[in-house]
Amino acid sequence: MSSCCAPDGGCGTGAGASTTVTAVVDGTATVYRVSGMTCGHCETAISTSVGALDGVLGVDVDVAGGLVTVTAAGAPDDSAVAAAVGDAGYELTGRA
DSSP, X not given: OOOSBOTTSOBTTOOOOOOOOOOOOSOEEEEEEXXXXXXXXXXXXXXXXXXXXXXXXXXXXXXXXXXXXXXXXXXXXHHHHHHXXXXXXOEEEEEO
């Protein structure tokens, strides 16, 4: 597991902080704790990876709080969310 972030918490890609917001209509929101996020690139990587899962309607990433809120059409598949977070280079440590 690796990310773009340097050990000092800086972004190794030089990317600035960004905000990715996905509009959500109706669904079930589940909040997860994720470790290793430090910058806007982390936010984008997780939003893209988790957002590509079937049934996911929206993803909200709180880098500072270490939280990822996934809104899905039904109950989210925790193992699929964990795999998507892992594929992005981070670790899902459980539900918040």
